[in-house]
Structure formats: C-alpha cells, structure tokens
Amino acid sequence: xxxxxxxxxxxxxxxxxxxxxxxxxxxxxxxxxxxxxxxxxxxxxxxxxxxxxxxxxxxxxxxxxxxxxxxxxxxxxxxxxxxxxxxxxxxxxxxxxxxxxxxxxxxxxxxxxxxxxxxxxxxx
Amino acid sequence: xxxxxxxxxxxxxxxxxxxxxxxxxxxxxxxxxxxxxxxxxxxxxxxxxxxxxxxxxxxxxxxxxxxxxxxxxxxxxxxxxxxxxxxxxxxxxxxxxxxxxxxxxxxxxxxxxxxxxxxxxxxxxxxxxxxxxxxxxxxxxxxxxxxxxxxxxxxxxxxxxxxxxxxxxxxxxxxxxxxxxxxxxxxxxxxxxxxxxxxxxxxxxxxxxxxxxxxxxxxxxxxxxxxxxxxxxxxxxxxxxxxxxxxxxxxxxxxxxxxxxxxxxxxxxxxxxxxxxxxxxxxxxxxxxxxxxxxxxxxxxxxxxxxxxxxxxxxxxxxxxxxx
Ligand code: SF4
Ligand SMILES: [Zn+2]
Ligand SMILES: [Zn+2]
Numbered sequence: 001x002x003x004x005x006x007x008x009x010x011x012x013x014x015x016x017x018x019x020x021x022x023x024x025x026x027x028x029x030x031x032x033x034x035x036x037x038x039x040x041x042x043x044x045x046x047x048x049x050x051x052x053x054x055x056x057x058x059x060x061x062x063x064x065x066x067x068x069x070x071x072x073x074x075x076x077x078x079x080x081x082x083x084x085x086x087x088x089x090x091x092x093x094x095x096x097x098x099x100x101x102x103x104x105x106x107x108x109x110x111x112x113x114x115x116x117x118x119x120x121x122x123x124x
Numbered sequence: 125x126x127x128x129x130x131x132x133x134x135x136x137x138x139x140x141x142x143x144x145x146x147x148x149x150x151x152x153x154x155x156x157x158x159x160x161x162x163x164x165x166x167x168x169x170x171x172x173x174x175x176x177x178x179x180x181x182x183x184x185x186x187x188x189x190x191x192x193x194x195x196x197x198x199x200x201x202x203x204x205x206x207x208x209x210x211x212x213x214x215x216x217x218x219x220x221x222x223x224x225x226x227x228x229x230x231x232x233x234x235x236x237x238x239x240x241x242x243x244x245x246x247x248x249x250x251x252x253x254x255x256x257x258x259x260x261x262x263x264x265x266x267x268x269x270x271x272x273x274x275x276x277x278x279x280x281x282x283x284x285x286x287x288x289x290x291x292x293x294x295x296x297x298x299x300x301x302x303x304x305x306x307x308x309x310x311x312x313x314x315x316x317x318x319x320x321x322x323x324x325x326x327x328x329x330x331x332x333x334x335x336x337x338x339x340x341x342x343x344x345x346x347x348x349x350x351x352x353x354x355x356x357x358x359x360x361x362x363x364x365x366x367x368x369x370x371x372x373x374x375x376x377x378x379x380x381x382x383x384x385x386x387x388x389x390x391x392x393x394x395x396x397x398x399x400x401x402x403x404x405x406x407x408x409x410x411x412x413x414x415x416x417x418x419x420x421x422x423x424x425x426x427x428x429x430x431x432x433x434x435x436x437x438x439x440x441x442x443x444x445x446x447x448x
Contacts, residue, residue: 103126
C-alpha cells in the first residue's frame with residue numbers, strides 16, 4: 001500500500017509519526033518541499049539528525065518581513081510574549097492554519113503572526 | 125493541540141477571552157453573523173426594508189461587514205471611494221481591486237466606485253498639499269472628503285443608511301482619546317447609531333462590539349481577500365498608539381476594552397440624557413446643497429478650486445456588478 005517514503009533530510013514535524021509507528025499520515029504536514037495533497041503510508045523514516053538545518057530543529061516565526069527562529073515546545077502565545085510582542089495584537093497561523101494561540105509548537109513548525117491593528121477611524 | 129470549540133470539540137481558530145469562548149471556524153462564522161443581527165436589532169440600526177450602503181475600504185472590517193449583511197439578507201450595496209494614494213505599493217489600486225473582487229463573487233450586490241482624482245482632478249494628498257491643511261498628513265482632508273462624498277452619494281442614490289466597519293477597538297480608541305481630552309461634545313455623539321437629519325443619512329456601526337481580532341478572523345475563515353497593508357499615512361496615527369495601549373491592558377485584564385465601551389454606552393444614557401446639541405442654524409451649501417453651518421459654501425466645496433466646483437453637482441459613481 002502507498003508509496004515508500006524515504007526522507008533523509010527535510011523531515012519537519014515528524015515526531016508524532018515516529019512515536020506512533022507506521023500509520024497513515026498526511027504528507028502535507030511534512031511540508032515544503034515534500035508537500036502533496038494525497039495520503040501516503042509512511043513505512044520507514046530515516047532521519048539523519050546531523051544533516052538537519054537549524055530551521056528544521058526550531059520554529060520559524062514570521063511577521064510581515066520579520067523572521068525569528070525559536071526553540072520548539074512553547075505555545076504560540078508564549079512565543080509571542082518571548083518576542084516582546086503583545087498576543088492581543090496578532091492572530092496565529094501554524095503551518096498555514098488559523099489556530100487559537102494555546103497550540104504548542106514543534107520543531108519545523110512555521111508560526112505566522114497576522115497583525116490585526118489597523119489605522120481605524122479613517123475608514124469612516 | 126489548540127483549545128477545542130465549545131460547541132463541537134473541533135480545534136478552535138480563536139479564543140475570545142473576554143467571553144470565555146473558543147470556537148472552530150464554522151461555529152465562529154455562525155456566531156459573528158448571529159451577534160451582528162443581535163446588535164442591529166438591539167440598537168435599532170435598520171430593518172430589511174432599508175437600503176443600506178456600506179462604506180468599503182478594501183480592509184478586513186468593511187469587507188467582513190458587507191459579507192455578514194449579505195448573509196443576513198439585507199438590501200446592501202458597497203461604496204468605494206478611490207483616494208489616489210500610492211505609498212509605493214499602489215494602496216488605492218490594491219484596495220479597490222479587493223472590493224471589486226468581492227463584488228464579483230456576489231451577484232446579489234452592487235459596488236459603487238467613485239474615483240476622487242478622476243472626478244475632481246486631484247488625489248487626496250494633492251488636495252491636502254495645495255490647501256496646506258493637516259501638517260503634512262492628508263488625513264483631515266481625507267476625512268472631510270469621505271464624509272461629504274459618502275453622504276452625497278447615499279442621498280443621490282436613495283440609501284437611507286450608511287454603514288461603516290468600525291469595530292470595538294476603533295470605538296474604544298476614540299473613546300479613550302475623547303476622555304483624555306474631555307471632549308464632551310464628541311462623547312455625547314459617540315454611539316452605535318447616529319440618527320439621520322435633513323440631508324444626512326443615518327450612520328450605523330454594526331461591528332461596534334467585535335474586537336478587531338474577531339473581524340480579522342472572520343475575514344480569514346471566510347476566505348475574504350483584504351488589503352493587509354495599511355494606508356501609508358496611517359503610520360504613527362494616534363489611534364494606533366491608543367489601540368496598542370488598550371491591548372496591553374486587555375492582555376492583563378481580559379474584557380477590559382469591552383467593559384470600557386459597554387459601561388460608557390450605559391453611562392451615556394444618564395450623562396447625556398439632557399444634553400442639548402448647541403443649536404446651529406444649517407444652510408444649504410450654495411454649490412452642492414448639503415447642509416452646512418456657515419452660509420455660503422460647505423467645507424468640501426471650499427476645498428475645491430472654483431472651476432472644479434460645478435462637478436460636485438453631477439459626479440456619479442460607476443457601478444460594478446458581477447456578471448456571474
Ligand atoms: S490614513 Fe489618512 S489618508 Fe490614509 S485613508 Fe486614513 S484618513 Fe485617509
Ligand atoms: Zn465548532
Ligand atoms: Zn458644498
């Protein structure tokens with residue numbers, strides 16, 4: 001069944017899969033550059049940690065043109081606070097999905113902050 | 125895992141700490157639509173018999189409002205004013221494109237577009253520079269032009285109600301500013317509904333109880349494309365500064381903004397129960413007919429060069445309608 005996936009380098013957010021063994025796992029969550037929409041059965045995964053780049057071991061945070069790399073394991077809200085930003089001013093998208101900010105971030109996740117404050121009164 | 129939706133246990137897209145309510149994308153959309161209907165009725169904004177014109181800027185709030193009012197089945201159309209602002213990324217062009225794209229997806233509604241530079245020969249920043257109003261920022265001229273033109277167009281096209289996408293953060297920022305300065309006259313007039321008066325449409329703010337993060341969330345979950353970049357002149361605006369300040373308070377005390385606004389609306393009833401607007405005699409403007417306090421020309425017509433003034437009497441927006 002399914003294709004055999006042998007991913008040596010860019011394994012992003014794969015920890016869940018390793019813990020659960022050989023399960024059906026949406027390959028889209030493995031992200032760029034292995035992003036396809038169909039489901040593939042993961043049969044074996046070889047992760048070469050030595051070859052992982054920092055991006056794959058950390059969480060990438062972006063806000064407009066700004067970028068940060070932060071340690072995984074914190075919630076989105078904690079990450080925002082650790083960057084000295086106010087969580088009230090942003091929405092959080094994790095790997096392209098809008099989510100409430102209590103979500104805990106894994107290595108390889110992309111947290112995109114969407115600023116919500118606008119100039120306001122000038123719309124009238 | 126993120127929080128779970130209170131209604132269906134799926135992952136929440138938003139947690140509204142002031143309501144202690146986390147919802148998934150579907151239940152959040154439903155909640156926004158129902159709440160808007162509730163506010164429209166509570167503040168007696170309009171009914172299904174009224175023709176409503178929404179002032180759209182291409183931003184999240186106004187497009188989300190247009191979308192919600194359509195879902196609720198109101199007779200609602202959009203009005204976009206092209207201001208001729210570029211800011212290095214074609215701000216006005218982009219915002220107009222967003223409004224048109226929205227209109228094209230909704231055959232049941234019409235977008236009216238009036239381009240200020242093509243109509244009156246000058247962009248808003250050019251008008252501001254020529255008349256030297258506003259210390260390098262065109263915002264006061266911009267506000268004046270928008271107020272006049274929205275009123276005029278609503279009146280000419282037979283809309284009784286003018287709706288704007290002001291959210292709670294906009295309202296509390298203004299409230300905070302007016303309180304710091306004790307602008308009693310402004311406080312007396314700050315409300316979800318400004319009644320109609322001869323020559324002026326009723327003005328309503330159906331989103332006045334939603335936080336800005338909620339209108340943004342709504343736009344995203346509904347897949348509405350909006351201009352994410354601000355008008356270049358909004359940078360450094362005092363409203364933004366107050367919004368950030370109030371959000372710091374909100375982060376420590378969830379619900380502080382909502383409470384400030386609702387408690388004000390309540391206090392307003394007693395504070396201003398006997399408030400009398402200073403009686404000003406209004407006269408029709410000699411050029412455009414819109415009521416104005418000083419005899420002669422209204423402030424908008426005074427802003428225009430003499431040879432351009434007659435255009436105010438005939439300028440009509442163009443209509444954008446979906447061919448779907
Ligand atoms: S920021 Fe100023 S110039 Fe820009 S749209 Fe608002 S009022 Fe007009
Ligand atoms: Zn739900
Ligand atoms: Zn006039």
